[in-house]
Amino acid sequence: MPHPPVLIAGAGPSGLVLALILLKNGVPVRIIDKERTHRIGSRGAGLHPRTLELYAMLGVLDDILNNAGKIVPTASYDFGELVPKSTMLLLKYHEATPDVPHANTAALNQDRHEEILRAHLAKLSCTVELGAELRSFEQSADSVVARIVKTAEDGTQSEETATFDWLVGTDGAHSVVRKQLGLSFLGETRTETIFALGDIKVEEGLDPNFWHMWNVGPKMILMRPHGVTSTMFNFMLKGRSEHLMNKTLTSDEFAEEFYSLTDRRDVKFGEAAWMSNYRPNIRMVDKMHQGRVFVAGDAAHCHSPAGGQGLNSSVQDSGNLGWKLALVHKGLTPTDLLDTYNEERLRVIAHMLGLTTALLDRNDRGVGEPGKKEFKMHQHGDAMRMLSVNYRGSSIISQAAGAAGAESDPYAEAAGAPVQAAYRAPDAPELVPAGTQGAATRLFEVFSVSAHTVLVFGGDTDARAPVVDALARFPPGIVHAVLLLGQEHAPPSDAPRFGAVFEDRAGHAYRGYGADADALTVVVVRPDGVVGVVASNAEAVEQYFRRILIAV
Structure with missing residues (x-):
């Protein structure tokens, strides 16, 4: 029986999301993890709005939100005090809008998060293979040969050699894939700063409605x-007693450190589910793929937990890589497209490391009292929601003349038009199938991780015809053409040429995308939710796809 074409080593969020994207693109995968049981613990619990948007496209968002909570206020105390001196939200609250329906960070423990993603994998007949460790690999021009050591429940081991078309290492900060590729992992380890982390039961004394x-x-x-x-x-402790500095704490030792720091012996602890030590590592690779082998997530970058960017950036690595790898594997695009995974993600990651390191440095200097200037660093700016993360300067994105390239800020908001190439595609609700009284949908339910969505606004049938003709020449399944009509517009004669036709019943799409019913506007949305081009004619649309596909 032949092996699936893609081997994913590592079953954290980045590996699971990549597997889901590839499977939804019709590319079989094998996903392995060296651990013999699924990991427990909350760890990275914050899911930022940009990740929630990708999850909406992936079809997992409802299950995520049904299990997630909101970020609750943080109560700050003086030594020995039972009543907090202040409470505040570390993350600013934002009202949802039609274009940003998931405006706030959701809180979901990582073990439950991964469990949900695995359940969606199971629906696609894929399961994580536990106790299977990638030990080494060799790649050639057309394949990757992997050496995998499998550990059974009784501890016995066996070795397997298997051949794949592609290998992706999502195998963490100590990545075997990264090391064997010989990728640099430059940066620093803050040896002077060591945290104790873990999950522990609090039997009484702390209100779960607050941090x-x-x-x-x-x-x-x-x-x-x-x-x-x-x-x-979940706890994070910095500055424990000297004799405990380099050991993993027990539950009792953590309790004594807590009492020493807080003088709050009214707080009663139970057993810890897990504990570990953590020193901030601030590192990233020089490239994220070489030949047929890739790295993503912690295998490619690690950083301070400040700002909660790590897990979210890892998932977005997979969102960027997944659709590109699927197109290349199917032979629909040159392998050069995979170079844009490096091009687009490296500059985002480099900037993210700068942001999170600055937050860590401010924290190390002390936060002061809530309300004072030095405390405000805990209130993460809007950039941390990641909605403004962009790929300006990318060689495959059609941008306006004079648009900044690699030197531009990949976390900066767009200035000018409401929708621009290289930035996220906004949502729009209350879209009703034209000519019906059918149930309303929204753009985030129309977008797909397995196709480019081509949104066509305005114009008449003559103006739209060259665009529709161009799209008809593309390979099947590559694009999903969607005609968006203004309010109270009946389906036009060219409606059957589109994959879907919606009436923008409340006008959210036209307003949000800055479109006019009297003028043709075409917006191409990539399978990762990024706008590839905003155009007013078929030529610009074809020019974008010529950068993506072998022949159009």
């Missing part, structure tokens, strides 16, 4: 509840 923080520089402790109905809290 709880004590900051007496250089010591700090943050207790984050798993949920308002849970007795489990």
Whole structure:
């Protein structure tokens, strides 16, 4: 029996999301993980709006949100005090809008997050193969030969050699894939800063409706509840006693460190689910793929947890790589397209490392009292929601003349038109199938991880005809052409030539995209939710796809 074409080594969020994207593109995968059981623990619990948007396209968002909670206020205490001196939201609250329906960060423990993603994989007849460790690989011009050591439940091991078309390492900061590729992993390890992390039961004394923080520089402790109905809290402790500095704490040792820092012996602890030590590593690779082998997530970059960018950036690595790898594997595009994974993601990651390191440095200097200037660094700016992350300067994105290239800020908001190439495609609700009284949908339910969505606004049938003719020449399944009509517009004669026709019943799409019913506007949305081109004619659309496809 032949092996699937893609081997994914590592079953954290980045590996699971990549597997889902490839499977939805019709590309079989094998996903392995060296651990013999699924990991437990909350770890990276913040899912930012940009990740939620990708999950909407991937079809997993409802299950994520049904299990997630919101970010609750943080209560800050003085030593020994039962009543907090202040409470505040570390993340600014944003009202949802038609174009940004998922405006705030959701809180979901990573073990539950991964469990949900695995359940969606199972619906596609794919399961994570536990106890299977990639030990080495060799690649040639047309394949990758992987050596995999499998550990059975009784501890016995066996070795397998298998051949794949592609290998993706999502195998963490100690990545075997990265090391064997010989990629640089330059940066620094903050040996002077060591955190104790873990999940521990709080039997009484802490309200799960709040995060709880004590900051007496250089010591700090943050207790984050798993949920308002849970007795489990995630903790981050900095500045423990010298004799405990380099060991993993026990539950009792953590409790004593907590009491020493807070003088809150009214808080009663149970057992810890897990504990570990953490030193901030701030590193990234010089490239994210070589030949037929790729790295993503922590295998490609690691950084301070400040700002909660790590897990989210890892998932977005997979969003960028997945559709490109699928097109190349199917022979629909040159392998050169895979170079844009490096081109687009490296500059985003480099900037992200700068942002999160700056937050870490400010924290190391002490936060002061809430409300004072030095405390405000804990209120992460809008950039941390990642909605403005962009690929300006990308060689495959059609941009306006004079648009900044690699030197531009990949976290900066777009200035000018509401929708621009290289930025996220906004949502728009209340789209009704034209000529019907059918149920309304929204753009995030129309976009797909397995096709480019071509949104056609305005114009008449003559103006639209060259665009539709051009799209008809593309290989089947590459594009999903969507005609968006203005309010109270009946289906036109060319409606059957589109994959879907919607009436913008409330006008959100036309307003959000800056379109006019009297003028043709075409917006091509990539399978990762990024705008590829905003055009007013077929030539510009074809020019974009010539950068993507072998022949159009």
